[in-house]
Amino acid sequence: MVKLSDDYLNNKAAFEQAGIKVPTYDQAALKQATADHPRWVHFGGGNLFRAFHAAIANTLIEKGELDSGVIVGETYDDDVVKDIYQAYNNRILRVVTKADGNFDKELFASVAEAYFFNPSHEDDWNNLFDVFKKDSLQVVTFSITEKGYNLRTVNGDLNDLTKADIANGPEKPKGNMAGLVSLLLARFNNGKAPLALLSTDNFSQNGDRLKESVLTIAKGWQENGFVGADFLAYLQDPQQISFPLSMIDRITPNPAEAVGDKLAAAGFEDHEIVHTPKHTNIAPFTNTEEAHYLVVEDAFPNGRPKFEDAGVIVTDRDTVNDADEMKVTTCLNPLHTALAIFGSVLGFDSIAKELQNKDLVALIKQIGYVEGLPVVTDPKVINPKDFINQLVTKRLPNPYIPDTPQRIATDTSQKIPVRYGVTIKHYDERDGFDPATLEFIPLTIAAWFRYLMAVNDEGASFEPSPDPMMADLQKYVGDIKLGDDVDVHAHLKDVLTNTSIFGQDLYAVGLGEKVENYFKQMIAGKGAIVATLEKALADHAQAVD
Template sequence: MLLNQQELENKEQWTEAGIRVPTFDRAAVKRQTETAPTWLHLGPGNIFRAFPAMLMQKLLDLKQVDTGIVVAEGYDYEIVDIMKQQNDNLSLLVTLKTDGNIEKSVVGSIMESLKIDRESKEDYQRLVAIFENRTLQMVSFTITEKGYSLTDSRGNYGQQIVEDFTNGPEVAESYIGKVAALLHCRFLAGQLPLAFVSMDNMSHNGDILKSAIHTFASNWQENGLVTPEFVAYVNDPEKVSFPWSMIDKITPRPDETVAQMLRKDGFEEVDYKITQKNTYTAAFVNAEETEYLVIEDAFPNGRPPLDKVGVIFTDRHTVNQVETMKVTTCLNPIHTALAIFGCLLGYERISDEMKNPLLKKLAEKVGYQEGLPVVVDPGIINPKEFIDEVVGVRLPNPFIPDTPQRIATDTSQKLAIRFGKTIESYLNSDTYDVASLEAIPFVLAGWLRYLLGVDDTGKVFEKSSDPRMTEVSAFVKDIKIGDTTIDRLNLGALLKDKTIFGVDLVAVNMADKVLDLFEEMIASEGAVEKTLRKIVE
C-alpha cells in the first residue's frame, strides 16, 4: 500500500489493514477549498499533521465544514515536495495509546501544499489569491520558537530582515517578511479580517507573532513603503487578531519501531527522511493519544467549529494561565530536564528515563516541588491532575518513541520560557524564596554540562541542533571532565544572558549555585549521576 489518492480509492485494502480512511468526498472538498479557502497553516511539520489537520478531518467527516486546509512552507521546501509529489497531501497518523493499542488513520484534510517562495511563482500567486479571498478565516503557525525571531543573539536584526525593511513588501524575502507582505495583500484587498494563530510552545505566542508582523509593518511605514492605515489594520483586533493558544500533544519524530509495525501491515512508505534543514519527515506521523488545544476566541472573520472536536475556546486570561501551567511548569520544564540528563546519561527514550528512579524524582521535583507552588489554577484544567498525567501516564508511556535528543533541540530558545518564568515568579513572591530552588539550577547546570558534548561515561555524543550552539559552546570549549576549577567570570557572562535564561542569573544570585553544580558534574566520569542523586535524595 502506498499513500496516495489513487490507492485511497481502494478503501478495502486500508480497512483490512486496520487503517481508518476519510469518509468525506475529498475531490469535492478540494474544489470548494480552491474557491473558498478558510484555513491556511504555515509549518506543516509533524505536530500539525498529527493534531490540527486531524481535527479538521473530524469536522469534514462530521460534515460540519466543507473546506479543508491549505498548508504552506517557507523554510524547508523539501517537506512540501514530499507531501505533495509522493503522497497527494495525505499523511498516515499512528496514535500510540498507553495500553499498547494503536490507532491508524489516513489524514486527508490537507487540500493543497504551497511554497512561500517567490521563485515558485504559481505557489506564491496562489498564496496571494488566498490572502485576498474574503473567505479566509485563519492562518495558523507551527514554525518552532525560533521561526518568529527577527534578531540575532545580540538583539540586532538579521541582514535579510534589514533588507526587507528597506525594500518593502513587494520583494520581502525573509519568512515573516513574506507573511507580512501577504497580509499587506489582504489589506489592499479591502482590509479584510483574519486571525493569525500561533500554535507554537511559547508564552504569549500570539503577542510574539504580532510583534514580528508589526515590526515589519511599522518599518515599512517609516520607510514610506506602506500607508499608516496598514499599521492601523495590523493593530486593530477587529480586523487582524493574534489569539494566544496552548497546544499539547507529544508528537515524536517518525520512529523506526512504528515504521516496522506499519511495514508488517502492508504499508510500504515507511522510510523517514532527515531533510537538509534537519526536519524529520515521513509519510506517517506518530503521536500520543492525549491532546489539548486551548485558543483565545478572537476570530474577526469567524472560524471552523473546532469546539465540536474538543478544542477549548476561551478568553486570553484563561489561555495565558493554561499555557503558563503547561509550558512554564507542568510539562515542558520536565521535558527539558529529561532531555538534558537523558543525553548525559545515555538514554534514547524518554519512557526509559522514567524507569530510572533518580530521573523520575528529578521530573517530580521540577514539576511538583518547584513549579506547581507558583502556578495559578486556570480553572479549566487542574495543574496537579495535569502533572499527575504527565509524570504518571504520558512520559512513562513505553509505546511513545520520544527521545531526549529531540526535546534537547533548540534548548537555548526554551530555557527562558521553561525555567525563567518560574524563577521570576519566585523573585516576585512574598511566600517563596528563589534561594530555595534546587532542581531548576541543577537543570541549568546540566545544560552547561551538556554543552561539553561528552556524556557521563566520557563518551562523545552529538549535540542536538540549536541556533546558538556555536556561540554558547564557546563558553565551555576549554573545560574537560576532571577539571577541578572553572573560569567563573567567563561562564558568568553566559549566565547573565537574559535572552537565554529569561533572567540575569548573576543578578538574581543563582549563578554561583549553577556553577557549583556544574563544577561537581565535571569532576569525573559518573559525576552527573552522583550530583543528580544528591539533588533528588
C-alpha cells in the same frame, strides 16, 4: 497491500482490512471548495500539524462544520512538500500509539493544497498570495517552532536576515515573518478583510510573540517608506487582525521505524521514512500519543470554524494564559527539557527509557510538583496536578511514543526563558517565595551549560541538537576540559546575566552562584553529572504525594 493514494471511497474494504479508518467526504470536491473559498491556512507542515491540526480539520469536515480544506504553507523544507504532501495526494495516515501496543490508524484527506512558501518557488509563492487576497480566509495557524518567530541575536539586536528584509521591503523577503507581513500587505491592499493569526507553537504568549514579530517588520517597512501608517493601523486593530493566544499539547515525535514496520505487517505499503537533505525526518504516516490538548482564545474577527466540535477548548484570554503557563512553565515543558538535557549528556536515546531511571524521575517530580506547582495558576479547564500525574505515569513512559531527548533538546536556548524563567520570576515577585530556595531548576540550568560543552558524562564527544545560539553559547564553555580547575564565574557570568536567555539576571535573584556551583561539580571528571544529580536529590529532594 493498500497505499495512501488509493481510492478510499471505492476501496474502503481494503483500508478496513489494514485497520485504517477513512474519510466519508470526497477529496476532489473538497479541493475545489477550497479553491473557491479558502478558510484556513497553516504554516509549518511537519509532524505536529499532520497529527493534530489536520485531525481537527478532518473532524470538522466530517461533521459539516468546515466547508473547505487546509492549505499548508511549508516554510523550511521544500522536499517535505514534494516528497510527502504532493507524492501522496496531500493525504496523511495518523497513527495513535497506545501504551498497550495497539494502534488507532486513520487516513486524513483534509489538506487541500501544500505549497513551499519561499520566493524561490514562484508558483507556490504566488498561490499563497492569491489565497490571502480572498475575503473568505478566516484563520492562519502556525507550528513553525520558536525560532520561526525569532528576529534577534543573542544580544537582542536584529539579526542580519531581519535587517536585510526590513531594508529591502516587501518584494521577495527571505525570513518567515517578513514573508507573512508581505501576505498581510497583499490582503490589506485587496480590501482589508479581517483575519486571525493563531500561533499554536509550544511557548507562552505565543500570539503576543507573533504580533511583536509582525509589527517589528511592518514598523521597519514604514520607517523605510515601503508602507503607510494605515497598514500599521490595520495590523494593530484587533477587529481587523487578531493574534489569539493558544496552549497546545500533543507529544508528536519523528516517525518511528517500529511503527512503520507494524504498518507494513498490517498491509500498509507507504511505511518508509524520508530523511531529507535538510535533516527533516518525516513519513507518509505520523505517530502520536492519545492525550492531547488545544486551548484557544476566542478572537476571530472574520469568523472561524467550530473548533470546539473537534475537542478544542475555546475560551477567554486569561484562561488560555493560565492553561499555557501551567503546561509550558510548570507541568510539561520544564520536565521535558530537563529530560532532554540530562538524557543527552547521559547517553539516552529514548524519553521512555529515561523514565526507567529513578533519579531522572525524581528530578522531574521535584521540578514539577515541588518547585513548579506552588506558583502555578490553576486554569480550571485542566487540573495541573492531574496533568503532571498523567504525564509522569502514563505519557512519558509510553514505549510506543518513540521520542528522544535529542529532539526535545533542539533550540533549547529559545525555550529556557519560558520553561524556567517564568517560575523563577514568580518566586522573585510573589510574597512568601524566594528564588534562592530553588534547587532543581538551577541544577538543570547547570546541566545545560554542561551539555553545551558537547562532552557526555563518560568524557566522549557528542553532537548537540541544532540551536540558533549554539555557536555563541559554546564560546563560553567550549574550551573547558573535564577535571580542569577553572574560574567558573568568568566562564558563565555573561550568560547568567543575559536577560534574553533567562528572563532575568540570575545573580540578582540569588541563583547565579548556585548554577556555578552545580556546574563546577559536573565538570569534576567522568561520572560527575550522575554524582551531582544523586547528591542534589539526597540533599534537597522533598517528599512528593
